[in-house]
Amino acid sequence: MSEAAKRLWVEEDLGPDFRWSYRASSILFSGKSKYQEIDLVDTPTFGKVLLLDGKMQSTESDEKVYHELLVHPTLLYHPCPRTVFIMGGGEGATAREVLRHRTVEALVMADIDQVVVDACSKHLLRNTQAFADPRLKLVIADARAQLESWPHKFDVIIGDLADPLDGGPCYQLYTQEFYETVVREKLNPGGVFVTQSGPASFNSCTEVFTCIHRTLSTVFPKVLPYAQHIPSFCDTWGYNLAFTSHTQEVLKPEELDQRAAERIVGELEFLDGQTFAGLCQLNKAVRQALANEQEVYTVDSARFIHGTG
Amino acid sequence: MSEAAKRLWVEEDLGPDFRWSYRASSILFSGKSKYQEIDLVDTPTFGKVLLLDGKMQSTESDEKVYHELLVHPTLLYHPCPRTVFIMGGGEGATAREVLRHRTVEALVMADIDQVVVDACSKHLLRNTQAFADPRLKLVIADARAQLESWPHKFDVIIGDLADPLDGGPCYQLYTQEFYETVVREKLNPGGVFVTQSGPASFNSCTEVFTCIHRTLSTVFPKVLPYAQHIPSFCDTWGYNLAFTSHTQEVLKPEELDQRAAERIVGELEFLDGQTFAGLCQLNKAVRQALANEQEVYTVDSARFIHGTG
Amino acid sequence: MSEAAKRLWVEEDLGPDFRWSYRASSILFSGKSKYQEIDLVDTPTFGKVLLLDGKMQSTESDEKVYHELLVHPTLLYHPCPRTVFIMGGGEGATAREVLRHRTVEALVMADIDQVVVDACSKHLLRNTQAFADPRLKLVIADARAQLESWPHKFDVIIGDLADPLDGGPCYQLYTQEFYETVVREKLNPGGVFVTQSGPASFNSCTEVFTCIHRTLSTVFPKVLPYAQHIPSFCDTWGYNLAFTSHTQEVLKPEELDQRAAERIVGELEFLDGQTFAGLCQLNKAVRQALANEQEVYTVDSARFIHGTG
Amino acid sequence: MSEAAKRLWVEEDLGPDFRWSYRASSILFSGKSKYQEIDLVDTPTFGKVLLLDGKMQSTESDEKVYHELLVHPTLLYHPCPRTVFIMGGGEGATAREVLRHRTVEALVMADIDQVVVDACSKHLLRNTQAFADPRLKLVIADARAQLESWPHKFDVIIGDLADPLDGGPCYQLYTQEFYETVVREKLNPGGVFVTQSGPASFNSCTEVFTCIHRTLSTVFPKVLPYAQHIPSFCDTWGYNLAFTSHTQEVLKPEELDQRAAERIVGELEFLDGQTFAGLCQLNKAVRQALANEQEVYTVDSARFIHGTG
Incomplete structure (x- = not known):
């Protein structure tokens, strides 16, 4: 994993004044359907993460x-x-x-x-x-x-x-x-x-x-x-x-x-x-x-x- | 609360590749004792927050x-x-x-x-x-x-x-x-x-x-x-x-x-x-x-x- | 300076997809006038910083x-x-x-x-x-x-x-x-x-x-x-x-x-x-x-x- | 570009207490050679960006x-x-x-x-x-x-x-x-x-x-x-x-x-x-x-x- 990848972060707002950020080691898939945006990101913290419309849906870790x-x-x-x-x-x-x-x-x-x-x-x-x-x-x-x-x-x-x-x-x-x-x-x-x-x-x-x-x-x-x-x-x-x-x-x-x-x-x-x-x-x-x-x-x-x- | 205060954030590392950030509306107290660093911060998300050595200890919200x-x-x-x-x-x-x-x-x-x-x-x-x-x-x-x-x-x-x-x-x-x-x-x-x-x-x-x-x-x-x-x-x-x-x-x-x-x-x-x-x-x-x-x-x-x- | 202060950051948007963040060691003043929001923040990077409406106006460093x-x-x-x-x-x-x-x-x-x-x-x-x-x-x-x-x-x-x-x-x-x-x-x-x-x-x-x-x-x-x-x-x-x-x-x-x-x-x-x-x-x-x-x-x-x- | 991509940010430390972050719309290339880490990232702020060891080397914009x-x-x-x-x-x-x-x-x-x-x-x-x-x-x-x-x-x-x-x-x-x-x-x-x-x-x-x-x-x-x-x-x-x-x-x-x-x-x-x-x-x-x-x-x-x- 590259140094730059170490500096690539996914941000998710958890509220209007509250967010979390987790490092992405690689982007497995990033696309858009008729219904929503879909991303699959690999991360050291949660393993593979599925995001729909930028919102975490599911992670390998739990x-x-x-x-x-x-x-x-x-x-x-x-x-x-x-x-x-x-x-x-x-x-x-x-x-x-x-x-x-x-x-x-x-x-x-x-x-x-x-x-x-x-x-x-x-x-x-x-x-x-x-x-x-x-x-x-x-x-x-x-x-x-x-x-x-x-x-x-x-x-x-x-x-x-x-x-x-x-x-x-x-x-x-x-x-x-x-x-x-x-x-x-x-x-x-x-x-x-x-x-x-x-x-x-x-x-x-x-x-x-x-x-x-x-x-x-x-x-x-x-x-x-x-x-x-x-x-x-x-x-x-x-x-x-x-x-x-x-x-x-x-x-x-x-x-x-x-x-x-x-x-x-x-x-x-x-x-x-x-x-x-x-x-x-x-x-x-x-x-x-x-x-x-x-x-x-x-x-x-x-x-x-x-x-x- | 000022615009700049809106842009003042407390960051806490939750892991080596994982952190969260919450906005601080004001700093009530910030000091250091013989044992640790002590901060009391007011926040829209959690109310008043007590931090010891930069780690959230307690919040008004829960x-x-x-x-x-x-x-x-x-x-x-x-x-x-x-x-x-x-x-x-x-x-x-x-x-x-x-x-x-x-x-x-x-x-x-x-x-x-x-x-x-x-x-x-x-x-x-x-x-x-x-x-x-x-x-x-x-x-x-x-x-x-x-x-x-x-x-x-x-x-x-x-x-x-x-x-x-x-x-x-x-x-x-x-x-x-x-x-x-x-x-x-x-x-x-x-x-x-x-x-x-x-x-x-x-x-x-x-x-x-x-x-x-x-x-x-x-x-x-x-x-x-x-x-x-x-x-x-x-x-x-x-x-x-x-x-x-x-x-x-x-x-x-x-x-x-x-x-x-x-x-x-x-x-x-x-x-x-x-x-x-x-x-x-x-x-x-x-x-x-x-x-x-x-x-x-x-x-x-x-x-x-x-x-x- | 406290550990928590080490984790206190001022964020300023420099564009819609671009921002910078600098650590604040202390908040010297934070107030609001009839015209604007005013903040004076001390920072290790720029020294004392004056912000009007959350926008950096002037820093001790330059x-x-x-x-x-x-x-x-x-x-x-x-x-x-x-x-x-x-x-x-x-x-x-x-x-x-x-x-x-x-x-x-x-x-x-x-x-x-x-x-x-x-x-x-x-x-x-x-x-x-x-x-x-x-x-x-x-x-x-x-x-x-x-x-x-x-x-x-x-x-x-x-x-x-x-x-x-x-x-x-x-x-x-x-x-x-x-x-x-x-x-x-x-x-x-x-x-x-x-x-x-x-x-x-x-x-x-x-x-x-x-x-x-x-x-x-x-x-x-x-x-x-x-x-x-x-x-x-x-x-x-x-x-x-x-x-x-x-x-x-x-x-x-x-x-x-x-x-x-x-x-x-x-x-x-x-x-x-x-x-x-x-x-x-x-x-x-x-x-x-x-x-x-x-x-x-x-x-x-x-x-x-x-x-x- | 997807919502999650909208939330993907590249962070670069500009000093010990100072960093900037710019949104990445896509990762064009991410790899490692014998000498360094190499990343090419597309961004709305700078166009295509070349990073070596996580440090911005060159951008399409300037x-x-x-x-x-x-x-x-x-x-x-x-x-x-x-x-x-x-x-x-x-x-x-x-x-x-x-x-x-x-x-x-x-x-x-x-x-x-x-x-x-x-x-x-x-x-x-x-x-x-x-x-x-x-x-x-x-x-x-x-x-x-x-x-x-x-x-x-x-x-x-x-x-x-x-x-x-x-x-x-x-x-x-x-x-x-x-x-x-x-x-x-x-x-x-x-x-x-x-x-x-x-x-x-x-x-x-x-x-x-x-x-x-x-x-x-x-x-x-x-x-x-x-x-x-x-x-x-x-x-x-x-x-x-x-x-x-x-x-x-x-x-x-x-x-x-x-x-x-x-x-x-x-x-x-x-x-x-x-x-x-x-x-x-x-x-x-x-x-x-x-x-x-x-x-x-x-x-x-x-x-x-x-x-x-």
């Missing part, structure tokens, strides 16, 4: 944590997930984790951006095998349109979308109307839905996390929120897991571990039953924010996090 | 989280804490939280640095009342020497020290010898000890957190580790709570809530029984790192986190 | 170069300058240089900003004596109004004003109308006028330098442009010296040296006859830009350099 | 100024330069300017670094034609060894070398011994030598400029120093033009213009006789520093500018 938490609790909560639909997920890591489940027979992944998919499948070697798995049906298209018109329903639907940024490609996929008329309709009986839900720290959870939770709660009988600090996001990150079944019980840590052992190929790095039990115990400040949240996410009342898409 | 977690579980776990000793804590916030406990009759705080104490007591108004509380005995002196020579033992000892940096003033206060010959000796029967224990994320916990835990485990019969993401530290932060009693039971969330309601003046912002239960459920990666840790912290085998003191 | 070039050629070109008027100059350094001329009997300095004057006279010790000189009449008021209504004319008028920024306090003082109806009218026969004229490098001279030159050339019979690289301005800086006399000859280097020796107290650090001869030999690119300039600076067609006042 | 000043005064001062030797110059721009001279029949360029030559000849299209000119003999080898062993002498020798950095590849090529035993020996009668000579501002000229001048003055009967502000070097830059003839007269501006018109293909952008006359009038501070310089550059007493090679 993407496993983010993706294990998005995929495995969801699939493990389902009695026997055979069919899965991923909205977004172009990076390939969500598919990679889903395909570790022996029960999964068919996985549809609809990402709108061919450029993201191509860049990631070329450079993120960890996900290469997933892109080649015969169970995966990859569709480059609008996730909503695909899900809506797909001839079958699914056991599990996963929302691995960019944050709901003003003007960005994704904010409609966080609305009550979408959850009600599309997501719930396309889930088989007993089906489960999960979505990444933005920052969820005591001082950031009201940006979108609490609102997404409340929105899902108006559509699904039971919604389980959980959160984990993701270093490369510089925040605690939230998820919401929505059940179609009123009678869904909370799984005990040992039940989750048992299911993981039976169904998942290989060992998880971060998640197990006890870990998940901890992540579901949100702190008092976040629980109060969830309880106080009045707003439902609709196309008209969309709430956005800092930045524009 | 110091309550850090200090509630340091103080309250510890005191609540004790059946009736009457006497408390704080090592360090010059900022005053640890004392402030201790003094909210109605059972506390005497609090000794030994911080080595008069300059820190003076700057904080002048500028951090939230802590002013604590400095004036008649139950507080503030000693500007070496914490070890004071604790060792103090005529009485204590129900609770709290380590609110800077990280064990190479050459810094504090690393001896994290050693087995110190815990064994001083801390344990100066605790009353049933006494508890807590220490902040550095970064504790899945990818940072082996810097010092696991080693401090193991060191304490060689001295105390039971040690409870827990961790919480602190935004201004840009990481998850660890604590270790050490019990002198072999038979110490884990408190149920409702027991913790009950004790808090009885003993603490005012309501806590972040902590309650359920929150603490969650924080004690460490994730799989951290639990494995704790299990694998072989090293005991001694003066000879000291381990340091990034930076020099 | 202000002598800027001020010697503004003041001395102008006064030396006049046969015997007895009365001088400074527009702006609140920092005090222009007055300091003027007062070194033994011929000067009365100096009026009109700066609009009391806060600048107070901060500089307190912290810039090099200029303290000038502020106390009985020949100086300091007026805190609008320079135009003062000059216009002053009962006497002057031998020399000096424009030491901030750059003509859009919305800034000074751009009207660079217009043809002002030069014609005020400056020229208030000069005694044989009087000379000089104004700092912004960046004057081959690639920056068309921002305002060439336009100021052309504007002056429509009002005065002879205008002498010259330029010098000023490190702390990160550019070559331009001046325009305007003569009321059609017959003004160019002074030979030895004539300039002779006059300096007779009239100026102490020795100049940067300027002498040969130096000034060099600075008046503008390079081909700048000479062509001067020749090609068509625009005259009026209130309606004001041209601004990057930034807003 | 390399013409630097190279016109290095080449044309030198060749124009010679009565009829037929043969030219360039030490260094791998970028190709020096050769490009030399080959504009109709009198030049043979040009030898010896640069040690194939990687620099390849990257520049591929990406710096302005220089492509020069690399293909049949009069150019390009040798990838040590400049000293080539010059020493070359079978013929030259009319002009040009030193277009990196700054004399400690440990860098070039500092031996600035020594008295080299000038005496190699350069002077390889010049035809009446021959001239020029070398870039580092920063030459009133506050930077003693880094190496004055010492190079004095060293050359011990070897050549007449040495002409001159300097010009180069924006992308963030300083005024110095050159020294050394004559073998005791009787060399200073050319009048109109003589220089006359020779340029006769000999050079196309028009110069920056240089003409008047420009050069101005650049040779160094300011008082630099002239005094030249007069005061006592040191001669030898291998043992090498002086280096900030940074390491």
Whole structure:
């Protein structure tokens, strides 16, 4: 790596008066699609970093944590997930984790951006095998349109979308109307839905996390929120897991571990039953924010996090 | 605030190729003591920020989280804490939280640095009342020497020290010898000890957190580790709570809530029984790192986190 | 100086994709007047730095170069300058240089900003004596109004004003109308006028330098442009010296040296006859830009350099 | 250009407490040779930028100024330069300017670094034609060894070398011994030598400029120093033009213009006789520093500018 490269830095604004900078050792890919700007940068701090519209989406150093938490609790909560639909997920890591489940027979992944998919499948070697798995049906298209018109329903639907940024490609996929008329309709009986839900720290959870939770709660009988600090996001990150079944019980840590052992190929790095039990115990400040949240996410009342898409 | 002030930034290296920068709106205090450099800076992002040797120690925006977690579980776990000793804590916030406990009759705080104490007591108004509380005995002196020579033992000892940096003033206060010959000796029967224990994320916990835990485990019969993401530290932060009693039971969330309601003046912002239960459920990666840790912290085998003191 | 101070940096944008940063060791003054933001910062790189609206105005390290070039050629070109008027100059350094001329009997300095004057006279010790000189009449008021209504004319008028920024306090003082109806009218026969004229490098001279030159050339019979690289301005800086006399000859280097020796107290650090001869030999690119300039600076067609006042 | 690219910045330290940063829109080349790190970066501020060991060497925005000043005064001062030797110059721009001279029949360029030559000849299209000119003999080898062993002498020798950095590849090529035993020996009668000579501002000229001048003055009967502000070097830059003839007269501006018109293909952008006359009038501070310089550059007493090679 060259001296000059040592002096090449990626800057990301974390707020109006706050930014971080990490050194780039090389630029693997830099391009623009119809939807967004895409960059893949190699860094000594985070390994390979995927940026969409200049915002860090995923890093080699901790993407496993983010993706294990998005995929495995969801699939493990389902009695026997055979069919899965991923909205977004172009990076390939969500598919990679889903395909570790022996029960999964068919996985549809609809990402709108061919450029993201191509860049990631070329450079993120960890996900290469997933892109080649015969169970995966990859569709480059609008996730909503695909899900809506797909001839079958699914056991599990996963929302691995960019944050709901003003003007960005994704904010409609966080609305009550979408959850009600599309997501719930396309889930088989007993089906489960999960979505990444933005920052969820005591001082950031009201940006979108609490609102997404409340929105899902108006559509699904039971919604389980959980959160984990993701270093490369510089925040605690939230998820919401929505059940179609009123009678869904909370799984005990040992039940989750048992299911993981039976169904998942290989060992998880971060998640197990006890870990998940901890992540579901949100702190008092976040629980109060969830309880106080009045707003439902609709196309008209969309709430956005800092930045524009 | 002036335009130029808008352009005044504090930079902190978070790693060799990684830094963050936050705007300073004004410099409240900037000075140097025999032990360290001390700065108090006002910022739009974090409110007032205390820096020791250029490293962020505490910010108005989230110091309550850090200090509630340091103080309250510890005191609540004790059946009736009457006497408390704080090592360090010059900022005053640890004392402030201790003094909210109605059972506390005497609090000794030994911080080595008069300059820190003076700057904080002048500028951090939230802590002013604590400095004036008649139950507080503030000693500007070496914490070890004071604790060792103090005529009485204590129900609770709290380590609110800077990280064990190479050459810094504090690393001896994290050693087995110190815990064994001083801390344990100066605790009353049933006494508890807590220490902040550095970064504790899945990818940072082996810097010092696991080693401090193991060191304490060689001295105390039971040690409870827990961790919480602190935004201004840009990481998850660890604590270790050490019990002198072999038979110490884990408190149920409702027991913790009950004790808090009885003993603490005012309501806590972040902590309650359920929150603490969650924080004690460490994730799989951290639990494995704790299990694998072989090293005991001694003066000879000291381990340091990034930076020099 | 503290470690944290070592990490305190002043950033200045030099262009939309270009900035520099220099470490501040301490903040001497930070305030806001009715007209602008004012900051005085001490730095290891430039010594004390004066910033107006976040833009570096002057530094201890090279202000002598800027001020010697503004003041001395102008006064030396006049046969015997007895009365001088400074527009702006609140920092005090222009007055300091003027007062070194033994011929000067009365100096009026009109700066609009009391806060600048107070901060500089307190912290810039090099200029303290000038502020106390009985020949100086300091007026805190609008320079135009003062000059216009002053009962006497002057031998020399000096424009030491901030750059003509859009919305800034000074751009009207660079217009043809002002030069014609005020400056020229208030000069005694044989009087000379000089104004700092912004960046004057081959690639920056068309921002305002060439336009100021052309504007002056429509009002005065002879205008002498010259330029010098000023490190702390990160550019070559331009001046325009305007003569009321059609017959003004160019002074030979030895004539300039002779006059300096007779009239100026102490020795100049940067300027002498040969130096000034060099600075008046503008390079081909700048000479062509001067020749090609068509625009005259009026209130309606004001041209601004990057930034807003 | 992508948003992330908008956030990619090149940082260069200009001093221990001073740096600048300019945005990179793309990385054209990044590599490492046996001698140094080489990077070619495209930027909105400076166009294409060549960095050696992380230090800006040349930019599209102002390399013409630097190279016109290095080449044309030198060749124009010679009565009829037929043969030219360039030490260094791998970028190709020096050769490009030399080959504009109709009198030049043979040009030898010896640069040690194939990687620099390849990257520049591929990406710096302005220089492509020069690399293909049949009069150019390009040798990838040590400049000293080539010059020493070359079978013929030259009319002009040009030193277009990196700054004399400690440990860098070039500092031996600035020594008295080299000038005496190699350069002077390889010049035809009446021959001239020029070398870039580092920063030459009133506050930077003693880094190496004055010492190079004095060293050359011990070897050549007449040495002409001159300097010009180069924006992308963030300083005024110095050159020294050394004559073998005791009787060399200073050319009048109109003589220089006359020779340029006769000999050079196309028009110069920056240089003409008047420009050069101005650049040779160094300011008082630099002239005094030249007069005061006592040191001669030898291998043992090498002086280096900030940074390491």
